[in-house]
Amino acid sequence: MNRTLPDTSQHSPVPPVTGMSLAARLAILLFVVIALRHLDNWIRFLTGWPLPSLGNVAYTLIFSGFALLHSGVSLGRYRTLAFFAISAVVSWLLEEVGVATGWVYGHYxxxxxxxxxxxLVPAIIPLAWFMMIYPSWVxxxxxxxxxxxxxxxxxxxRAVVASMVMTAWDAVMDPGMSRAGNWVWENGGAYFGVPLHNYAGWLATTFIVYLLFGIVSRRIRPDAAHAAQTRVFSALPAICYAMVAIDHLIAQTIPELRVVDVFTMGFITLLALIGIARQARDNVPV
Structure with missing residues (x-):
């Protein structure tokens, strides 16, 4: 006698994808490229060898590609799409207002x-925001x-802590990038030529992004791209954050910022890696 089983597809969670997906492999490949770029930068700075290097635009494209792929594997396609869309729209709008008025970050x-x-904003800037927003969230x-x-x-x-983690990144990045001519602070500022107003703007921008994503992501069901991950793979964005901290320690063109780097990004990295190791020891689910 045939018996029809009840349809539970509408009530059961999507099963995780087993094995390493193509997106995960591509994310690892881009991670390796990022690591090699930083290694190249450290060797070039310490030895003076004229090694080839990625420019800021190429680095941003590769790093943001890694962030999108890693997020897609870890959070799922739909949550990643929401995360990126919120980040891109909020950051671009506030940057446009900021450049036009000086209200958000100061006059620049x-x-x-x-x-x-x-x-008024380079098209790559929304990608640069997500490049930093996602690792800081991890x-x-x-x-x-x-x-x-x-x-x-x-x-x-998480919105509060992640916004502070990301603003710490800008605290060691912004003075050097502005001195290199990527953007101009029209009236200078008290912090190595950067107005303190800028960091209040970064905190506000990132907090809005993280808060909106947190609210929206609760309503998005994980999709089939959301796969179970190894702890090493899950930690890759945090390792990227650590490499940026080391980069600013070794290749910083403003010597005083090395102290800032150690006690902001460096300290944050240390605590994050301890937290990841503790979760692995206690077998906390990824």
Whole structure:
């Protein structure tokens, strides 16, 4: 006698994809390229050898590609799409307002070094924001551990911590990038030529992005691209954050910023890696 089984497809979670997907392999490949770029930069700075190097635009494209692929594997396609869309729209809008008025970050404008512009802002800037936003979100998740779960408290906590993690990145990046001519602070500023207003703007921008994504992601069901990951793969964005911290320590053109780097990005990296190791020891699910 044939018996019809009940249809539970609408109620069962999507099963994780087993094995390493093409997206995961591509993410690892781009991670290797990023690591080689940093190694090249360190060797060139320490030895003076005229090694070839990636420019800022190529580096941003590769790093943002890694962030998108890693997020797609770890969070799923739809959550990644939402994350990137929120990041791109919020960052571009606030940058446009910022350049036009000076209200968000202080009075500044972009040079032509970062390529063609969309309005007043280089088209690559939304990619650059996500390049930094996603690894900082992963680092914040490692710092918070179980407290970063998708509860209301967890969403707000992660938004606060992640925005501070990312602003720490800008604290060691912005002075050098502006001195190199990528953008110009029209009235200078108290922090190595950068106005303190800028960092309040970074905190506000990133907090809005992280908070909106936290709220939206709770309503998005994981899709088939959301696969179970190894701890090493899950930690790759945090390792990228660590490499950036080392980069600013070794190849920093403003010597005083090395101290800032150690006690901001360096300290954050140390705590994040300890958190990742502790979760591995306690067998906390990735």
């Amino acid at each position: 404008h972009y040079s032509n070094m970062l390529g063609p512009k969309l309005g 680092v914040a998740s490692a710092l918070l551990g179980l407290a970063a779960r998708d509860t209301s408290t967890g969403i707000v906590s």
